[in-house]
Amino acid sequence: MGLTRREFLKICGGTVAGLSLSQSLIPEIVGAFEKAVHGKPPVLWIQGAGCTGCSVSLLNTVHPNIAEVLIKIIDLRYHPTIMAAAGETAIEALEETAREAKGKYVLVVEGSIPTAAGGRYCVVGEKGGKEITMLEWTTHLGKDAAAVLAFGNCAAFGGIPAAHPNPTGAKGVMEIFKGRGIRTPVINVPGCPSHPDWMVGTIAHILLYGLPELDELNRPSVFFGGILHEHCPYRGFFDEEVFSKTFPQKEGCRYQLGCKGPEVSCDAWKRKWNTGVNWCVADAICIGCTEPGFWDKFAPIYQPLE
Ligand code: SF4
Numbered sequence: 221m222g223l224t225r226r227e228f229l230k231i232c233g234g235t236v237a238g239l240s241l242s243q244s245l246i247p248e249i250v251g252a253f254e255k256a257v258h259g260k261p262p263v264l265w266i267q268g269a270g271c272t273g274c275s276v277s278l279l280n281t282v283h284p285n286i287a288e289v290l291i292k293i294i295d296l297r298y299h300p301t302i303m304a305a306a307g308e309t310a311i312e313a314l315e316e317t318a319r320e321a322k323g324k325y326v327l328v329v330e331g332s333i334p335t336a337a338g339g340r341y342c343v344v345g346e347k348g349g350k351e352i353t354m355l356e357w358t359t360h361l362g363k364d365a366a367a368v369l370a371f372g373n374c375a376a377f378g379g380i381p382a383a384h385p386n387p388t389g390a391k392g393v394m395e396i397f398k399g400r401g402i403r404t405p406v407i408n409v410p411g412c413p414s415h416p417d418w419m420v421g422t423i424a425h426i427l428l429y430g431l432p433e434l435d436e437l438n439r440p441s442v443f444f445g446g447i448l449h450e451h452c453p454y455r456g457f458f459d460e461e462v463f464s465k466t467f468p469q470k471e472g473c474r475y476q477l478g479c480k481g482p483e484v485s486c487d488a489w490k491r492k493w494n495t496g497v498n499w500c501v502a503d504a505i506c507i508g509c510t511e512p513g514f515w516d517k518f519a520p521i522y523q524p525l526e
Pocket residue numbers: 448449452453454455456458473474475479480481482501506
């Protein structure tokens with residue numbers, strides 16, 4: 221294959237020469253695909269109640285760029301935002317893939333799944349004059365998938381659409397599956413949005429080596445395996461009780477400004493965003509977007525944790 225799982229995980233974990241995946245995914249992984257992935261499993265990407273931010277985040281992947289991801293790494297058959305087809309033609313392509321690759325395709329879910337009123341708060345298409353709901357697709361496509369990737373906090377845990385008072389009854393994929401006895405493996409890749417490295421790295425791991433090691437919330441341990449507060453570059457300030465009082469103040473821990481880092485598993489402290497340009501806590505705070513219960517659990521966001 222050219223790239224062992226151990227080497228791959230080192231790259232994903234950002235432990236190769238201090239680079240994160242976005243900075244270092246580079247030719248090794250793309251090359252590994254060209255050698256190892258024969259007949260790539262098709263990927264169906266459906267969107268429910270969300271802002272499409274995770275798709276936009278994926279489009280920002282730099283190494284590999286999105287063209288490499290779509291052409292060399294995955295065989296994306298359906299994506300409402302970027303596919304050229306529309307209407308019933310697009311829906312037929314999705315259904316054909318689901319039929320022909322039953323048990324083999326990977327289903328990506330972005331956005332949460334409204335369950336109130338029979339799911340009618342989120343209609344994702346129409347066939348033969350009949351509305352198709354996100355709830356219907358999640359269960360119908362989910363039960364026949366090889367695995368479901370829940371991208372973003374909304375798909376993983378319900379996210380902002382599930383915040384109080386949640387009039388649409390929005391839920392994440394695992395909750396929907398539990399209630400219906402669907403046993404397809406679900407991998408949660410939360411975030412608001414999810415980081416491109418977390419999404420591309422998880423897809424890459426599945427295609428090259430199978431399901432990745434998961435934490436107790438079904439998140440890939442390589443990305444979500446450590447508490448942010450324990451690794452944060454501002455931790456020294458916390459221990460010395462030096463706290464920032466305002467956002468422009470660079471010196472000091474952001475705890476008193478509302479940072480949720482002590483209750484969050486996330487590696488943004490080393491991975492950063494936008495190919496390593498900056499990250500949440502550098503100029504603001506962590507708002508806990510990788511955790512269940514986000515948004516309600518951490519609101520109001522500028523209030524310190526108790
Ligand atoms: S509270 Fe936030 S800013 Fe302070 S050390 Fe923890 S994670 Fe870093």
